[in-house]
Every structure is written in structure tokens, then in C-alpha cells.
Amino acid sequence: MYKNKKLKDFEKVIRECVKCGVCQAHCPTYLVGKREGAVARGKISLAAALLDGEIGLDERLQEDISMCLMCGSCVEKCPNKVPTHEIVGAIRRGITEQQGLSLVGRGVSALLGSGPLMKTLSKGGALLSPLVLKKVPESSGLRLRFPSPLMKDRTVPQIAFRNLFDRVPEYTEGRPAKPVIGFFAGCSITYAYPEIGEYMVNILKAMGFSIYLPREQKCCGIPALSSGDGKLVEELAEANVKAFQKREVDYIITACASCNGGIGEYYKTMKGDCSEFTGKVIDFSVFLEQEGLFAQLAEMKKWQQRKRVTYHDPCHLKIQGITRPPRELLKSLPNVEFVEMERANSCCGLGGTFSVYHYEESKAIGARKVAGLIESKAAYIATACPGCIMQLQDIINHAGLTVKSVHILELLAEALAEQ
Amino acid sequence: MKKEVVEKLVEIVGKENVSTQSADKITHSYDATQEQHLPDAVVYVSSVQEVSLIVKLANQHKIPVLPRGAGTGFTGGSLPIHGGIVLVLTRMDKILDIDEENLTAEVEPGVITAELQRQVEKIGLFYPPDPASKEFSTLGGNVAECAGGPRCVKYGVTKDYILGLEVVTPTGDIIHTGGKTLKNVVGYDLTKLFVGSEGTLGIVTQITLKLIPKPAAKKTMLVQFASIDGAAQSVSAIIGAKIIPTTLEFLDAATIGCIRGKSSIPLPENCQAVLIIEVDGDPQMLDAQAELILSIIKPFNVLDTRIASTEEESEEIWKVRRIVSPSLRQVNPDKFNEDIVVPRSKVPDMIRALEAISKKYNVPIVNFGHAGDGNIHVNVMVDLKEDGMEEKIEIIMEKVFEAAVNLRGAISGEHGIGTSKAKYMSMGLNRATIEYMQRIKAALDPLNILNPGKIFIEEPSQSVKG
Ligand SMILES: Cc1cc2nc3c(=O)[nH]c(=O)nc-3n(C[C@H](O)[C@H](O)[C@H](O)COP(=O)(O)OP(=O)(O)OC[C@H]3O[C@@H](n4cnc5c(N)ncnc54)[C@H](O)[C@@H]3O)c2cc1C
Ligand code: SF4
Numbered sequence: 029m030y031k032n033k034k035l036k037d038f039e040k041v042i043r044e045c046v047k048c049g050v051c052q053a054h055c056p057t058y059l060v061g062k063r064e065g066a067v068a069r070g071k072i073s074l075a076a077a078l079l080d081g082e083i084g085l086d087e088r089l090q091e092d093i094s095m096c097l098m099c100g101s102c103v104e105k106c107p108n109k110v111p112t113h114e115i116v117g118a119i120r121r122g123i124t125e126q127q128g129l130s131l132v133g134r135g136v137s138a139l140l141g142s143g144p145l146m147k148t149l150s151k152g153g154a155l156l157s158p159l160v161l162k163k164v165p166e167s168s169g170l171r172l173r174f175p176s177p178l179m180k181d182r183t184v185p186q187i188a189f190r191n192l193f194d195r196v197p198e199y200t201e202g203r204p205a206k207p208v209i210g211f212f213a214g215c216s217i218t219y220a221y222p223e224i225g226e227y228m229v230n231i232l233k234a235m236g237f238s239i240y241l242p243r244e245q246k247c248c249g250i251p252a253l254s255s256g257d258g259k260l261v262e263e264l265a266e267a268n269v270k271a272f273q274k275r276e277v278d279y280i281i282t283a284c285a286s287c288n289g290g291i292g293e294y295y296k297t298m299k300g301d302c303s304e305f306t307g308k309v310i311d312f313s314v315f316l317e318q319e320g321l322f323a324q325l326a327e328m329k330k331w332q333q334r335k336r337v338t339y340h341d342p343c344h345l346k347i348q349g350i351t352r353p354p355r356e357l358l359k360s361l362p363n364v365e366f367v368e369m370e371r372a373n374s375c376c377g378l379g380g381t382f383s384v385y386h387y388e389e390s391k392a393i394g395a396r397k398v399a400g401l402i403e404s405k406a407a408y409i410a411t412a413c414p415g416c417i418m419q420l421q422d423i424i425n426h427a428g429l430t431v432k433s434v435h436i437l438e439l440l441a442e443a444l445a446e447q
Numbered sequence: 448m449k450k451e452v453v454e455k456l457v458e459i460v461g462k463e464n465v466s467t468q469s470a471d472k473i474t475h476s477y478d479a480t481q482e483q484h485l486p487d488a489v490v491y492v493s494s495v496q497e498v499s500l501i502v503k504l505a506n507q508h509k510i511p512v513l514p515r516g517a518g519t520g521f522t523g524g525s526l527p528i529h530g531g532i533v534l535v536l537t538r539m540d541k542i543l544d545i546d547e548e549n550l551t552a553e554v555e556p557g558v559i560t561a562e563l564q565r566q567v568e569k570i571g572l573f574y575p576p577d578p579a580s581k582e583f584s585t586l587g588g589n590v591a592e593c594a595g596g597p598r599c600v601k602y603g604v605t606k607d608y609i610l611g612l613e614v615v616t617p618t619g620d621i622i623h624t625g626g627k628t629l630k631n632v633v634g635y636d637l638t639k640l641f642v643g644s645e646g647t648l649g650i651v652t653q654i655t656l657k658l659i660p661k662p663a664a665k666k667t668m669l670v671q672f673a674s675i676d677g678a679a680q681s682v683s684a685i686i687g688a689k690i691i692p693t694t695l696e697f698l699d700a701a702t703i704g705c706i707r708g709k710s711s712i713p714l715p716e717n718c719q720a721v722l723i724i725e726v727d728g729d730p731q732m733l734d735a736q737a738e739l740i741l742s743i744i745k746p747f748n749v750l751d752t753r754i755a756s757t758e759e760e761s762e763e764i765w766k767v768r769r770i771v772s773p774s775l776r777q778v779n780p781d782k783f784n785e786d787i788v789v790p791r792s793k794v795p796d797m798i799r800a801l802e803a804i805s806k807k808y809n810v811p812i813v814n815f816g817h818a819g820d821g822n823i824h825v826n827v828m829v830d831l832k833e834d835g836m837e838e839k840i841e842i843i844m845e846k847v848f849e850a851a852v853n854l855r856g857a858i859s860g861e862h863g864i865g866t867s868k869a870k871y872m873s874m875g876l877n878r879a880t881i882e883y884m885q886r887i888k889a890a891l892d893p894l895n896i897l898n899p900g901k902i903f904i905e906e907p908s909q910s911v912k913g
């Protein structure tokens with residue numbers, strides 16, 4: 029029912045690129061290699077050439093198109109708002125259609141056929157890294173993002189013994205007059221960081237909301253989108269919209285910026301109207317501010333020993349303009365001393381499946397944040413996306429720093445626990 | 448391109464830095480003019496020696512070489528209109544030295560303008576030239592185009608900050624011009640010859656820049672006028688009172704029409720011109736200076752004045768200027784943007800001439816720019832899909848340039864000539880002057896290797912896409 033757009037659907041916006049070069053200042057893949065093929069303008073010129081039949085899906089073109097985090101940083105600053113990240117997605121799907129799935133993409137579809145196997149694996153088992161990926165379910169984005177044998181030397185998520193669904197009931201009844209909050213947890217939170225999901229649920233419960241965490245929810249589709257697996261994205265969109273139809277919810281909350289960008293922003297661009305669903309999607313920080321939590325937190329007595337915390341803007345929130353609420357939340361916490369850092373809004377380098385194909389570039393992109401992080405003297409770098417948490421910790425480890433990357437909710441939970 | 452040449456290139460810069468693949472040709476075929484011309488090869492360089500060897504090789508085989516920075520030029524300077532080797536300098540992007548005692552900086556040409564500015568400002572120094580493209584243009588490109596920006600009124604343009612250059616000549620020699628000193632009269636002033644030469648006389652591989660102390664504070668004002676004459680008279684009066692603001696930006700009535708309702712600062716219907724004035728210096732003097740400026744301009748049709756007292760309020764004022772460019776598209780889909788310049792006092796005459804042209808040819812012309820130095824961004828807004836518009840726009844452009852030259856101005860203040868304006872060169876310069884320039888080019892570049900077909904007119908070439 030929901031269909032991805034094709035390259036030709038972008039014809040008009042592709043022609044709107046005026047080649048000004050503004051995107052060079054904001055595109056992470058350009059900034060680390062200074063190659064025109066890697067910047068938004070270059071990719072758009074290739075998209076135009078594809079449409080005009082001046083070039084085919086050459087190897088070099090594929091390389092350039094693979095050099096994109098789909099972070100949207102270029103779009104945010106582009107005078108004509110040319111949606112390069114969507115155009116790149118369309119070309120990648122085109123490549124898949126013509127040439128089949130890439131190496132990583134193939135790994136996923138092989139698993140797709142063996143649902144029961146994946147279910148048992150996801151039930152827990154060994155916590156050893158090499159086996160990590162065998163424990164996530166069939167279509168999970170984690171599988172796409174961290175095929176660990178391909179990536180030596182990489183901080184990868186540990187799969188939790190008990191995932192979020194083992195820890196939290198499908199429905200939690202709140203106070204009668206309060207709205208029902210659907211919780212879209214996403215793969216990273218469900219399988220790698222279930223404690224973040226628990227914090228989310230506990231906070232919402234304490235505020236009196238009813239919480240619905242449907243078991244049928246699937247991966248948001250961002251990693252599949254990034255690897256060009258259009259068919260899988262469509263299936264996931266379908267499944268997720270359906271999962272939240274079983275019960276009337278007022279909001280669908282996310283604590284993962286990528287998921288928010290996926291189920292909120294990307295689904296909107298698909299053919300087939302799911303605005304009923306996407307209209308309810310809301311980031312946790314925006315929601316908590318709207319419900320007046322920040323004001324309450326600000327009234328709590330400040331701790332004597334506070335943690336020095338800085339913030340990293342996940343791209344998927346930044347490009348929606350959600351930069352203030354997460355900071356305000358941190359500033360309102362009694363256990364936090366908030367400091368800004370230089371390049372807070374530059375990409376961490378994870379980018380869907382980008383870091384799988386381009387681990388060196390991915391690290392270089394992330395490393396651009398290190399100087400600012402050191403200068404800020406923060407002990408913690410908080411963010412609002414589990415993917416970023418992982419990537420940031422990897423960068424920090426490579427730089428030999430002792431900073432810890434955490435989810436804002438972890439700090440919030442700590443503050444509330446002390447009450 | 449011959450296999451043997453490609454092999455030689457690979458020998459010089461390594462396999463990964465040479466490409467003859469279609470995708471690379473396409474992504475190095477354009478600049479901000481949106482014209483496209485495919486090169487034969489793309490080479491990324493990382494040292495002066497590599498540049499020198501490539502230019503020598505190109506001379507042997509008579510292949511054009513196109514120096515390319517960020518490719519943000521507005522006049523086609525980096526376009527390979529005759530094919531050849533696009534030589535990309537973006538990776539030579541190191542700041543080699545910032546000398547706090549002599550107030551100089553040593554940089555490679557690929558350094559981004561704003562990046563240098565951020566680094567020197569951290570230690571209380573200042574590199575003033577501020578093209579609107581400073582966040583992405585390269586200093587090498589700035590030197591080649593002699594880029595300028597709003598701060599020109601007080602601080603001048605790129606050429607005023609270049610002390611010395613390392614240059615690879617069109618025959619592949621490595622030379623050094625100027626030096627690290629403020630005074631230097633040894634031989635011809637070759638530095639000035641290269642600044643603004645648009646990559647036709649040499650490839651800049653290192654730049655020695657002059658820095659100045661960073662002004663301690665600044666103050667921004669926005670003044671609304673009931674007429675463009677009021678704004679122009681104000682500019683003359685301010686300068687006449689021996690005050691040189693950092694910037695004096697104006698928006699004309701057509702521009703204000705495009706942004707009305709979009710800015711947080713209300714711009715009522717009777718507002719026909721806006722001046723954004725910024726002064727900088729000692730914070731204790733600024734308030735008095737701002738007051739003085741406002742009292743000087745009071746008699747000139749002023750509707751409203753606003754002085755920013757915080758950084759945020761100043762930002763709010765600059766936002767008015769920044770929303771202009773993105774708002775133009777609503778007028779018409781195709782924009783022809785020229786950057787003519789006239790003597791400061793002639794700005795109102797030029798605006799009137801533009802209004803007359805707009806009326807006569809029935810096309811909207813939106814003007815804004817740097818009132819302080821007479822540099823006007825003229826935006827003729829048309830829809831090229833309309834019948835006969837291509838021919839009409841040619842005539843309009845010629846009229847615009849004619850008007851500027853008649854007022855003793857010039858056809859370009861910032862963006863250069865490149866390919867876009869070559870045919871208008873003779874409007875402002877006599878034949879002997881142009882020939883003098885051409886003789887310099889011919890003497891230094893006998894085989895016409897470096898950026899051929901730029902600045903001076905020649906036979907029209909095959910364009911991939913127009
Ligand atoms: C949105 C926008 C705003 C702009 N605003 C301004 C403005 O306010 N003021 C202004 O002056 N310009 C402005 N420009 C024009 C442009 O940014 C400047 O001309 C800039 O200096 C070009 O730098 P570049 O690195 O992009 O050079 P390119 O476009 O790559 O090249 C420009 C010319 O310089 C030559 N060149 C580049 N590097 C070298 C080198 N190392 N040695 C020798 N020749 C070289 C090229 O051959 C070419 O002829 C603007 C452009 C855009 C797109
Ligand atoms: S900023 Fe936008 S319009 Fe400008 S070159 Fe990049 S994609 Fe094109």
C-alpha cells in the first residue's frame with residue numbers, strides 16, 4: 029500500500045539545484061574527503077545525468093552515491109531545499125532493482141526467510157560479540173548496521189539478554205483521563221538498549237499516561253532505506269502502521285531520532301497516505317516539554333555534585349528543527365551541568381548503513397567532533413538516538429577519552445530516581 | 448585523453464587522484480553558473496610540485512588545465528569549455544602558519560575562507576574579506592576572483608590582504624611574488640597581477656595574507672526609508688561626515704516587496720528602501736557613533752530606525768538581508784544575477800536606470816547590495832519558458848551594463864568576467880587596454896594552456912548543456 033518514490037518522481041526538485049555549493053559547508057562526507065562527487069551538489073548532478081540518460085549505474089557513480097549518510101544536513105541549509113537524502117535513497121533502490129541487493133542487504137534478506145530461527149536467537153543466549161548479530165530478529169536494522177565480521181575494531185552494541193518486550197507489558201493502564209501513548213521503540217532500544225525503553229515507559233507511567241507497546245512493531249526501515257532495500261522498507265512501513273491500529277493511541281512516541289525520522293518523516297514521503305499515523309509521531313523531548321515536565325524538573329533542588337554534560341544533535345532531529353527541547357531538558361535536570369560544545373550539530377558518522385561500507389570515512393566524520401568535545405570538558409555526551417550513542421562511544425574510544433555517551437533519558441531517570 | 452597522458456598523470460599524483468570516468472567528469476563539469484562542460488580528466492593535487500609537473504605535461508601535449516577551488520564561481524571561471532584537465536585544489540587545505548607578531552597567515556589555496564577567519568579570530572585577529580560564499584569558497588578562488596563582501600566599505604577586498612603568493616606559471620615554473628612584509632618594491636608588483644587573474648596567468652599554491660586586530664565590538668542598525676533617494680542621500684551624508692561604517696547594505700523597493708511579511712521586523716507598505724548599517728570598534732565609542740549616524744540621516748525620509756543592543760537583535764537584522772536570496776524565486780523561476788558597480792554617489796541614478804529598464808521591457812528587476820561601495824546585485828527575474836525571453840534577456844543585460852558604464856562604473860564588482868561576461872568586456876575598456884591584457888596572457892602562456900577561453904571573447908564553443 030505504501031510505496032517508495034522513484035528517481036523520476038524527483039525530476040522537478042533535482043532541476044531546482046542551482047549549483048551554488050552551499051551544501052559543501054555542511055555535508056560530512058564532503059568535508060572529510062573534499063571530493064565533489066561526495067557532496068550533495070555532485071550527487072544531484074549525477075541524478076540529473078541519470079535522468080537524462082547521460083550516464084548509467086557505473087561503478088564510480090555507485091561509489092559516489094554510496095558516499096552519503098542520508099543525514100539531510102545539506103537539505104537543511106540548501107536555499108532550495110533539494111532533498112538529496114531522498115534522491116540518494118531513490119538511486120540506491122534503483123541500483124538494487126537492477127543489480128540485486130548489495131552484500132549487506134543480502135545478509136538481511138537471507139535471514140528474512142528464517143523467522144523462527146531469528147525468534148529463538150532474539151530470545152537471548154550468549155552475549156559474545158561475534159554472535160551478537162545472530163540474535164536480532166529477521167528484518168532488524170541492527171543486522172544491517174553492524175555486520176560485525178566486516179568491521180574489525182568496532183564498538184558494537186551488546187544484545188541484551190532480556191529484550192524490551194520481555195521487560196515491559198504490551199499495555200500499561202494509566203490514569204483514566206490521560207491519553208494513551210503508543211511507544212515505537214525501534215530495534216536499537218528493543219534489543220540493545222532495553223533499559224532506555226524501560227526509562228521511557230517508567231517516566232510516562234509516573235506521569236499517569238497509558239502506554240501501548242505493540243509487539244508487532246518492526247524496524248522503522250532507516251537501515252533498509254540506506255542500503256537500498258526498497259521492498260523491505262515498504263513492508264516495514266505497512267507492518268508498523270498496522271501495529272498501531274490495534275488500539276486507539278493519541279501519540280506515537282519515539283526515543284530514537286532515526287526511528288522518528290523513519291516512521292515520522294520518511295513515511296510521509298511515501299506514496300499512499302499514512303498521515304493518520306505519521307501525524308501522531310512525536311519525539312520524547314518535544315512531548316515531555318509539551319506536557320510540562322521541564323518546568324517541574326527545573327524546580328527540583330540542584331544536586332551538589334552535578335555531571336558535566338554536553339549534547340550531540342542527532343541528524344534526524346536537527347533537520348526537523350528539534351534542537352532546543354533536548355537541550356532544555358538537559359538544562360532543567362538537577363543532576364546535570366549543561367555545557368555546549370563546538371560542532372554539536374555535526375554528524376556522528378553512523379548514517380544508516382554508511383559506516384558498514386565506509387568505516388574509515390565514518391570514523392573521520394565522527395573524529396571532527398573530538399576537539400570540541402575535549403574543549404567542553406564534559407564527562408558525558410548525551411544525545412537522543414541510540415545509533416549516535418554507539419557511534420559516539422566508538423569515536424571516544426578511538427580518541428582515548430574517558431567521556432561516556434548516554435541517552436538523555438538515562439540522566440532523566442537518574443534525577444527522578446533520587447526523588 | 449591519450450592513454451600515455453593519463454599514465455603520466457597517475458605517475459605524478461597516484462592512481463586514486465586521477466580519473467577519466469564519466470561520473471567524475473560530470474561532477475567536475477559545472478560551477479555556480481549552472482553551465483556544464485565535460486573535462487577530459489579530473490586530477491586532485493596535494494603539492495606545488497605535483498601542480499608544476501602537471502602543467503609541464505599539459506604544455507607538452509597542449510592540453511588545457513583548469514584550476515578549480517570550490518567551484519562556486521558565478522562567471523564560469525573553472526569551467527572546462529575546451530575540455531582538458533580539471534585540477535582540483537580543495538585538498539591543499541592546510542593553514543600553515545598564523546604569525547601573531549607580524550600579523551600574517553600562510554595558507555594553502557584550498558583553505559575555506561571562513562575556516563581561516565574562525566581560526567584567527569580565536570586569537571583576536573581578523574581577516575576581513577567576507578564574500579557571501581565564505582563558508583564554502585576557497586581562498587585560492589577568492590584570490591583568483593579578488594572576492595569582496597559587505598565589509599569592503601571599511602576594510603577593502605581580497606587584494607588588500609594579499610602580501611605574497613607562490614604560483615605555478617602557465618609553463619610550469621614555480622615563482623614567488625611579494626613576501627611577508629608590508630613594504631616591498633622589488634621589481635614589478637606581480638602579486639597584484641595575479642589577484643583577480645581568474646586562473647589564467649598562474650595557479651596559486653600558497654598565499655601569504657595580511658591580518659589585522661579583531662574589532663572589539665560591533666553595532667548593527669536597520670533604517671527604513673520612504674524613498675531610495677533618502678537611503679542614498681543618507682549614505683553620502685554618513686561618508687561626508689567622515690564616518691566609515693563596516694557595512695552599508697541596501698534593499699530596494701522591489702526587494703522589500705519580496706520579503707514583506709517574512710521577516711520578524713515589520714516592513715510596512717510605505718517602506719521603499721532599507722539600509723543595514725554596521726559600525727565596529729571600541730565598544731565605548733559605538734553607542735555615540737550610532738547616535739551620530741542616526742542624527743545625520745534624520746532629514747532624509749526616515750520612517751523607522753532600530754539599533755540592535757544584543758547579539759540576537761543584530762542577528763534579527765541580518766536575517767532580513769539573508770532571506771532576500773531565497774525569496775526571489777517567488778517572483779519568477781529564472782534569475783539573472785549581475786554584480787555591477789558604480790561610484791557610491793551614483794547608486795540612486797543607477798536604481799532609477801534599472802527601474803526604467805524594468806518598465807520598458809516589462810520584467811521585474813530586484814536590486815540589493817552594498818550601497819557603501821556602489822556594488823549593486825541586479826537580479827532580473829524572468830521565466831525562460833516565455834517566448835522570446837532568451838533574446839530579450841540578452842538585450843536587458845546589455846542595457847544594464849551600459850547604464851553602469853555610463854555612470855563611470857564597471858560591469859563586475861566581485862564575480863569576475865570568466866565566460867559569462869567576456870562579450871561585455873569592450874563596454875568598459877577600450878581596445879588598447881584589452882589588447883594589453885591579452886598580450887600579457889600570450890607572453891606568459893604561449894600555448895594558451897591555463898584556463899583558455901576565459902575573460903576575452905573567442906569563438907563560441909560546444910556546450911554540453913547551456
Ligand atoms: C551563494 C554564492 C554567494 C557568493 N557571494 C559572493 C560575494 O559576496 N562576493 C564575491 O566576491 N563572490 C561571491 N561569490 C562568487 C564566488 O564564491 C567567488 O568568486 C569565490 O572567490 C570563488 O571561489 P571558489 O573556490 O569557488 O573558486 P572556483 O569557482 O573554483 O574558481 C573561480 C576561479 O578561480 C580560479 N581558481 C581557483 N583556485 C585557484 C588557484 N588556487 N589558483 C589560480 N586560480 C584559481 C578558477 O580557475 C576560476 O577561474 C558567491 C558565490 C555563490 C555561489
Ligand atoms: S545547496 Fe542545494 S541548490 Fe546549492 S548546490 Fe547544494 S543541493 Fe544544489
Ligand code: SF4
Nearest residue numbers: 055096097099100102
Ligand atoms: S544527506 Fe548528508 S551525507 Fe548525504 S549529501 Fe546531504 S549532507 Fe552529504
